[in-house]
Amino acid sequence: MKEAYGVKNLKFSYNGTNIINDISLNIMEGEFLSLLGPNGAGKTTLIRILTGVIKDIEGEVLLYSKPIHHYRRREFAKTVSFLPQNPEVNLPFQVRDVVMMGRFPYIKRFEMERPRDIEVAEYAMKLLSIDHLAKRHLKELSGGEVKRVFIAQAIAQESKILFLDEPTANLDINYQIEIFKILKDFNRRLNKTIILVTHDINHAARFAKRIVLLKDGMVVKSGEPEDVITEGNLRLVFNTELKVEYDSKNKPYILI
């Protein structure tokens, strides 16, 4: 297994406040990793650093053994894609156009899109069963459909690593499960590395192969769900008493 990310002694502060305090973390290719932690733990900031949105950091972030700031933007986008928490949806772009944007790193400035770009975009739409929506406008879609459009965009980007910030926030429960199933499927069949931020401990425990528990910009615990989701760890991180049970597959879940 190849190492996708190597993070060493990462620090980041904004306006004099330390947001990331010395994080070291290795992420292997093909992992399904979930970042878990309370608000202000630095989850989103960590993702924004790993996706190259935030640049003025201390420490070392290697992507496939090469520092991320040595990547050119397009080259980076071919490796890593990122689905932000609230993507802009108020524009009357058609679904097709939005998915096609995923091909941006592959189309040179003075070129038109090639048949292959269109093929990949159509494949991505089929995969997420949004091909029947191709000509609809983004703002006419439901929350779950919008999320699927942007996941399709990330698929069209053909990156090895997919970051998602709260992919199921504000979605109905059926869509939440559906999105996680899609992600799990990509992870297993296409060997995509998936790294996501979530608030939902049960989702993380059920779908992720590894959970990284964050608090105050530090890694509290990292490992398989059954090792990380314990009453002791959750008390430490969330400052509240939670009851942990185990399902038939021995996966932990919490009772509220």
Add this chain to the structure above:
Amino acid sequence: MRKYINVLILIIIVFVSVVLSSSIGAVNVPFNKTINIFLSTIFKNINGNYTDVQRNIIIGIRLPRVFLGMIVGASLSISGLVFQALLKNPLADPYTLGISAGASFGAGIAIFLSYVIGATFRAFLPIFAFFGGVSTIFLVYFLARVKGRVQVLTIILAGVVVSYIFSSGVVLIMSLLGDKSHEIIFWLMGSLAGYHSHLIPLSLAIIIFMLVILFFYRDLDLMSLGDDQAKSLGVNTDFVRIVLFSITSLITSISVSLTGTIGFVGLIVPHSMRLIFGPKHKILIPSSILVGASFLPLSDCIARTIPSLLFQTGMEIPVGVITSLFGAPFFIFLLIRGKKRYWF
């Protein structure tokens, strides 16, 4: 297929506006004569059927003015479009960013110096205006730059503040000049009248700049989804911003230095195009250029002819009055009709 038809329609609109605004004026030339004059001037083997006076009016007097209107109209439209897209702000245009005020201040200084020191300074007016505009936008840009990042909201605020400063500067110059200040007033209201010795090379520069902008249509689409999203899709947002910002600043500064400040074009044309064609810059860029190039000559044509029609005087209304007067209601109409598809 539909987009080719759209572009074709736009080109026809440009052509019609050129013929209309060349034909109509103090002396009316029949439309077919105007077309005949154009064709026989371009193709030597077509026989002309017109008087020398008609030809002189069309080719010698009106066409340069129409051409100036086309170039400036296209410049203001594309600048508005790009500024709005880059700053994600519907109010961004050469006015709100202070370029117009800066250029006016530069022109004001030139006019002031021509009275105080010597008339030779009048010849440098376009250069003063140009540097006024360019330096303003860089001043605004660096004012809005906090810790190496340009804040989208701050830049509009900085633009408005700098605008006020330069506007008071212009008013100061006007009060110093007293009753000689009419020249500045004329400049502030904008006009396509007047002879410009460097019109052809300047227009060429503007056209080349516009072609450069055309190649950034994908970047602009992605940046409208937000900076984070654009970056992770591979757009070098800082590079795109600095390139397009510099180009549009140059374009507007050149055109303001030619005609004075003409309002509303940079807002109304791009927004109308968005309402009609949607958010894709592949069509927005060419359509804004073409419609801008039709809108301003037509407005100027109205500005030239209305007073003589209504009051039988040879006076001209400043073209900026017409662009606002006709532009604003049209804008409101589009806004109400297309509210659902309006994206800001």
